[in-house]
Structure formats: structure tokens, C-alpha cells
Amino acid sequence: MRAGEVFAGFRIERKLGAGGMGSVYLARHPRLPRQIALKVLSDTSSSDDEFRARFLREAELAARLAHPNVVAILDRGVQDESLWIAMQFVEGADAADLLREFPAGLPPERAVHVVTEAARGLDAAHAAGLLHRDVKPANILVSPEPDGPDRVLVTDFGIARAIGESTELTAAGEVLATVAYAAPEQLRGETLDHRVDIYALGATLYQLVTGGKPFPHETAVAVMQAHLMEPPPRPSDIVPGLPKQFDRVIARAMAKEQDQRYQSCGALAEAAGAALRGETVAPVPHPAGYRKRLLSGAVAAVALVLAIAATAFVLGTNHPEKHSPATTSAAPIADESGPWGVAGFAVAAFPKLLPHSPTSSGFHGLWCQAKDDNGNSVPLDVRRDQVWLECSSDGDPVDVLSVNCITSRLNWPDIPYSGVSAGTRPWTRGNGSGRVMWGDSTVGGKPKGNLRVAFDDAARNFCVVDLYSLTVSGQALLDTWWPDAPI
Numbered sequence: 288m289r290a291g292e293v294f295a296g297f298r299i300e301r302k303l304g305a306g307g308m309g310s311v312y313l314a315r316h317p318r319l320p321r322q323i324a325l326k327v328l329s330d331t332s333s334s335d336d337e338f339r340a341r342f343l344r345e346a347e348l349a350a351r352l353a354h355p356n357v358v359a360i361l362d363r364g365v366q367d368e369s370l371w372i373a374m375q376f377v378e379g380a381d382a383a384d385l386l387r388e389f390p391a392g393l394p395p396e397r398a399v400h401v402v403t404e405a406a407r408g409l410d411a412a413h414a415a416g417l418l419h420r421d422v423k424p425a426n427i428l429v430s431p432e433p434d435g436p437d438r439v440l441v442t443d444f445g446i447a448r449a450i451g452e453s454t455e456l457t458a459a460g461e462v463l464a465t466v467a468y469a470a471p472e473q474l475r476g477e478t479l480d481h482r483v484d485i486y487a488l489g490a491t492l493y494q495l496v497t498g499g500k501p502f503p504h505e506t507a508v509a510v511m512q513a514h515l516m517e518p519p520p521r522p523s524d525i526v527p528g529l530p531k532q533f534d535r536v537i538a539r540a541m542a543k544e545q546d547q548r549y550q551s552c553g554a555l556a557e558a559a560g561a562a563l564r565g566e567t568v569a570p571v572p573h574p575a576g577y578r579k580r581l582l583s584g585a586v587a588a589v590a591l592v593l594a595i596a597a598t599a600f601v602l603g604t605n606h607p608e609k610h611s612p613a614t615t616s617a618a619p620i621a622d623e624s625g626p627w628g629v630a631g632f633a634v635a636a637f638p639k640l641l642p643h644s645p646t647s648s649g650f651h652g653l654w655c656q657a658k659d660d661n662g663n664s665v666p667l668d669v670r671r672d673q674v675w676l677e678c679s680s681d682g683d684p685v686d687v688l689s690v691n692c693i694t695s696r697l698n699w700p701d702i703p704y705s706g707v708s709a710g711t712r713p714w715t716r717g718n719g720s721g722r723v724m725w726g727d728s729t730v731g732g733k734p735k736g737n738l739r740v741a742f743d744d745a746a747r748n749f750c751v752v753d754l755y756s757l758t759v760s761g762q763a764l765l766d767t768w769w770p771d772a773p774i
Contacts, residue, residue, distance in 0.1 A: 299312050299313075300312070309329045326374065327371045328370040351415070357440060357442075358374050358428065360444070361375065377442075381424060381427060382401060383424040392498035393496065395526070395533075402488060402491065403553075406551075419487075420484070421487070423465050424495065469487070471646075482545040486540065486541055489537055492536075493520060499525065518538070522534060530565050534682060536562050538681060539555075539558070542652070637773075642655055651680050651681045654679050655677065656676070660675075675691050676689065687754070690750060693749045699749055701741075710726065711723070714740075719746065722741045725738045737753070737764070
């Protein structure tokens with residue numbers, strides 16, 4: 288449509304943008320002295336009767352939502368077989384446009400402000416029984432105010448679940464989500480609740496702060512796999528000087544399990560603000576009765592043979608000691624058909640510590656990946672002399688935990704805890720005994736707390752567990768983590 292044309296009673300002034308879902312125009316209201324944003328859906332979307340009925344119904348529900356942080360829906364209808372929706376016009380740009388001006392990410396304070404304001408609108412929608420299901424920077428409008436902070440509004444309520452762009456997944460005609468921000472339960476086709484928007488808002492916050500999407504893989508399949516299997520990314524690895532507490536905020540917002548996330552968008556925003564102030568942020572909870580998530584169908588088949596991409600935490604070249612076994616005798620026969628494949632025996636040795644599958648989390652939010660001696664991810668269907676699982680934790684106080692087990696089940700070598708000024712003492716618990724060692728070292732000139740647990744009992748004497756913290760000493764790990772550790 289061109290300037291001056293009339294559509295559904297609205298006089299078109301100019302085109303604001305276009306996408307796979309349709310086009311957006313700045314238009315003049317026919318009876319009131321105001322401008323509106325008129326979205327006209329594509330003919331492909333408008334031609335399906337079921338789609339049209341759902342679109343009109345959801346637009347009507349969204350129109351009942353009145354909140355200063357939500358773009359108001361003013362009217363909707365059908366003209367010349369095209370669906371349209373009239374919305375409040377907001378002067379400014381969306382957060383995706385803003386990121387083009389700040390490719391390395393917004394200043395953290397501004398990013399948190401944008402998310403805080405968007406969270407207010409999303410929580411109001413949730414309280415009214417509405418889900419957005421497509422939260423992303425492009426659906427958050429930012430209008431700079433000359434005498435104050437940005438004005439922020441969430442848009443596309445009521446139509447995000449009915450229509451999609453080329454970057455979105457569809458099933459049976461219904462949009463699931465924009466892949467870059469999709470919660471695992473969306474990708475699994477499960478019943479959704481408000482926590483799907485919390486996950487997407489966390490992914491959006493990550494992008495606003497770092498300038499990049501959480502899982503910047505080249506294909507949609509790889510991104511889906513990452514949402515399902517990879518641990519949440521750490522923004523402090525990208526943004527120098529960003530408090531480590533911010534990593535915990537993203538980890539909890541983007542937890543694979545809904546119960547482990549913040550339970551409101553406002554709680555996420557509040558935690559992000561506290562993290563910027565350097566305040567303690569609560570770790571990812573580990574609820575009682577936590578149930579493992581296994582991928583089904585083709586995704587599950589792929590998950591067991593693909594190497595898990597990306598390392599969630601970088602320790603430079605100072606990896607834990609890894610020793611080749613004294614012999615390469617064949618390992619005892621074991622069931623390797625479970626979700627951990629050839630690493631299953633190592634996980635079975637620590638059932639209360641490690642996650643039950645590569646897609647679930649363990650004690651204090653542990654997310655684990657199988658690695659080789661060079662720190663590269665490895666597939667779970669190829670047997671090796673040694674299994675090394677590297678796990679990112681919640682930082683309270685452990686940042687990284689690794690488990691090393693000899694596949695042949697030979698005893699782990701009794702070698703000193705080198706490179707660390709360590710204390711050592713024996714330990715005995717109801718399920719076994721061994722030695723615990725602790726001390727401190729440095730990574731990149733920064734102090735690092737270390738703790739190692741070795742085992743005497745036959746069920747685990749072929750393994751060693753190492754812990755690292757960039758915020759507390761080895762002694763503090765011994766005093767705070769070790770007493771309640773499920774080992």
C-alpha cells in the first residue's frame with residue numbers, strides 16, 4: 288500500500304516495516320486525531336479459516352489488556368481477505384534495532400532497565416491469563432525519553448502464537464517460537480505456562496547485554512539442540528567487568544526445567560538489578576522430586592551421537608590432572624544404552640550429584656558435558672580409556688565441577704594434588720570413604736579455590752571429583768560445599 292491509500296478506514300501515511308508475517312504501516316485513525324500502527328497480515332496467513340478464527344479470538348483477548356508497558360490493541364478485522372490489527376503507535380525503535388546501534392551489547396544498566404520494564408508488562412499479561420510465547424528483542428519497543436529512562440513496551444500480544452516469520456518453527460499451522468529464544472518445552476511440544484516467557488526474556492536479556500544470541504549456531508537444528516542440551520551461556524565470558532552474579536541470573540532464567548526458573552518476569556528483572564549491584568543472587572533451585580527430561584523421537588537419537596557444543600566455563604589451560612590408566616584392559620560389560628551412553632557408569636557412581644541425562648541438571652544446577660583430554664566435547668557412543676565430565680555449576684560457591692573416571696575400573700592413581708598448596712584429610716561417610724584435598728591456585732593471575740575428592744570404596748575408587756571456584760578459597764569450598772555434598 289502507498290501513502291494516501293485507505294485500508295479498513297485507516298489512511299496510510301507510510302510503511303514502517305515488513306516481514307514474513309506481513310507489513311506494518313503508520314496510519315491515521317479515521318475519527319480520532321491520532322496515529323496508529325496498522326499491521327496487515329500476508330495473504331498466506333489470512334487464507335486459512337481456522338487461523339483467521341484463532342487470530343481474531345486471540346486479538347480480542349489481548350485487547351482487554353491495558354498496561355503502560357504493553358502496546359494497546361485498538362481494533363482488528365478482515366478487509367479484502369486480509370487480516371489486520373490496529374495498535375498503539377510508539378515513537379522509537381524495537382530493541383533489535385537498538386542492538387544494531389550497539390553490536391557489542393547495550394550498557395548493562397540500560398539492558399536491565401529495558402528488561403525490567405518489559406517484565407512488568409509480561410507479568411500483567413500473565414496475571415490476565417495471557418501468554419506471549421514469542422518474547423524477543425524485536426517485540427520490545429524502546430522509546431527514548433528526553434528527561435528520563437527509556438519508555439519500554441511489549442508488542443505482538445495475541446498474534447505471536449498465531450503467525451510466524453521465516454525464523455520460526457511451525458507445527459500443524461501453529462507457531463511454536465522464534466528458535467533463538469525458544470524454551471525447551473516449546474521445542475518438545477509440551478503444554479506451556481508463563482515460564483515459557485521467562486525463559487525467552489532471559490535469552491533476550493543475554494542478547495541485550497552481550498550483543499549476541501544465547502546459542503549462535505548456524506542452523507535452526509543446532510540452535511534447537513543447544514536449547515535442549517547445552518548449559519545456559521555465561522555473559523561474563525563475553526562482557527569484561529560484568530559481575531559473575533549475572534551468570535547466575537541467566538542460568539536460572541534459562542534453566543531447562545520450568546520449576547528451576549524464576550517464577551515471574553519481575554523476579555528475573557529484580558535479580559538482574561541485584562547482580563549489577565554486586566549483590567548475592569540465589570542459585571538455581573533443585574526442587575524435590577526433580578524429574579529428568581529425556582528427548583524423544585529423532586531429537587533423542589541425535590542427542591546421543593552428537594558431541595555437545597561449547598564449553599560453559601573457561602579455565603584457560605589449567606585443567607584438572609588427567610592420568611592414563613596403567614593398562615588398557617577392556618572395561619567390564621555395562622549397560623551403555625542410557626542417556627549418558629558410554630559415560631553412564633561414571634554418572635551411576637554419583638546418582639545424587641550428577642544429572643540423570645545430558646538434558647537435565649544435577650546438584651546445585653550442574654550441567655555436564657563429556658570432554659576429551661584437550662577439553663573438546665565428545666560423543667557418547669564412543670568408548671574411551673577415561674571418562675571426563677565437565678560440569679558448570681551455579682557459582683554458590685562452585686563454578687566448575689569435573690568428574691574423571693577410568694573406564695577399566697582400575698583404581699585412580701594415588702598421585703599428589705599437584706599445582707595447589709593443599710591440605711588433606713581422610714573422610715568416612717555411610718556410603719564410603721576416601722580423602723579430600725583442598726587449596727588455592729591461580730587462573731590468569733586471579734586466585735582460584737580448589738577441592739578434590741578421592742575414593743577408597745570399590746564402587747568409586749576409579750574416579751576423582753575436582754571442584755573450582757573463582758570467588759572463594761579451597762578452604763571455603765571445604766567448609767561450605769563439602770559438608771552437604773551428596774557424595
